[in-house]
Amino acid sequence: MVMSGKARAHTNIAIIKYWGKADDTYIIPMNNSISVALDRFYTETEVTFDESYDKDTLVLNGEPVNEKELKKISRFMDVVRDYSQQPLYAHIESENFVPTAAGLASSASAYAALAAACNHALSLNLSDKDLSRLARRGSGSASRSVFGGFVEWEKGHDDKTSFSHPIESDRWEDELSMIIVVINDKAKSVSSRSGMALTRETSRFYQYWLDHIEADIAEAKAAISDKDFQRLGEVIEANGLRMHATNLGAQPPFTYLAPESYQAMAIVHHCRTLGYPCYFTMDAGANVKILVQKEHQQAVVSELAKTFNDEQIILSDITRSGIEIIG
Numbered sequence: 001m002v003m004s005g006k007a008r009a010h011t012n013i014a015i016i017k018y019w020g021k022a023d024d025t026y027i028i029p030m031n032n033s034i035s036v037a038l039d040r041f042y043t044e045t046e047v048t049f050d051e052s053y054d055k056d057t058l059v060l061n062g063e064p065v066n067e068k069e070l071k072k073i074s075r076f077m078d079v080v081r082d083y084s085q086q087p088l089y090a091h092i093e094s095e096n097f098v099p100t101a102a103g104l105a106s107s108a109s110a111y112a113a114l115a116a117a118c119n120h121a122l123s124l125n126l127s128d129k130d131l132s133r134l135a136r137r138g139s140g141s142a143s144r145s146v147f148g149g150f151v152e153w154e155k156g157h158d159d160k161t162s163f164s165h166p167i168e169s170d171r172w173e174d175e176l177s178m179i180i181v182v183i184n185d186k187a188k189s190v191s192s193r194s195g196m197a198l199t200r201e202t203s204r205f206y207q208y209w210l211d212h213i214e215a216d217i218a219e220a221k222a223a224i225s226d227k228d229f230q231r232l233g234e235v236i237e238a239n240g241l242r243m244h245a246t247n248l249g250a251q252p253p254f255t256y257l258a259p260e261s262y263q264a265m266a267i268v269h270h271c272r273t274l275g276y277p278c279y280f281t282m283d284a285g286a287n288v289k290i291l292v293q294k295e296h297q298q299a300v301v302s303e304l305a306k307t308f309n310d311e312q313i314i315l316s317d318i319t320r321s322g323i324e325i326i327g
Ligand code: ADP
Pocket: 043, 060, 069, 072, 073, 094, 095, 096, 099, 100, 101, 102, 103, 104, 105, 106, 107, 108, 110, 111, 191, 192, 193, 284, 285
């Protein structure tokens, strides 16, 4: 019997970061995180289970993946087999409408789409909460990509209690957008997975990160509830920089940021002095993501265009739609 399903999931950008795992096998994070879902970037994945397959296969953007990537996806499919109590292997075809492994959260949309496609193909009837738990097993940030808008991932303390949920925002995200300054869209040398592990294990600054995270989460949620853009922006900028600071305290120290990242950050600060409120955040890569109110988006783009070329400046709305089944 052949069973198949196809799903789309959007990437998300953390505005309060997930950085460090309490449990590597189940992907339980050290701290809660908050994200927004990007309309512009997404993954579409089709999965087919068939008795005749003798192993899992993955074709990503039209190319079969290498052994290392195959092992990673097979580990996730083992979790799916465990959830569904059936032994079938799968053929997976996935297309990223986002650069892969460049700090633009391809793993988030990838595993959310795959989890949803499996849920559909195998008629697992998982609730969104359980889908978020399943996606988490592939990549932590994927647990947030099950939902649209502002999303919080509750760290919990085990497989059952660690999942994401939408944050009530009275549609405030419709008034906001993100500008992505693409500084490097090539695959990065230090993955988020290995970067956060090294930092958690060795960074002298990691405890400092943990000491501030609960206050940052509370501040961000209060700002979302009050639709207070400045208050939200100030906490996301501080939180993102603090995450990057922990990497400088690791043994050996490392950074994802490039000289052009600092140029983009300086332009953001300059825009604020011009009266255009906007705030930056960066992930496991050099690209800079800028949260802005739509009314000021064009003014900020004009300032960025003095330094960066058109192809480097990408605009995205924040989508309120979560996982979609498309086949
Ligand atoms: P990013 O910043 O893009 O999320 P990560 O290093 O966190 O970078 O994740 C990239 C990894 O996610 C890839 O190396 C691959 O293992 C996995 N990945 C990305 N896209 C897909 C996809 N569509 N299907 C399956 N796995 C994917």
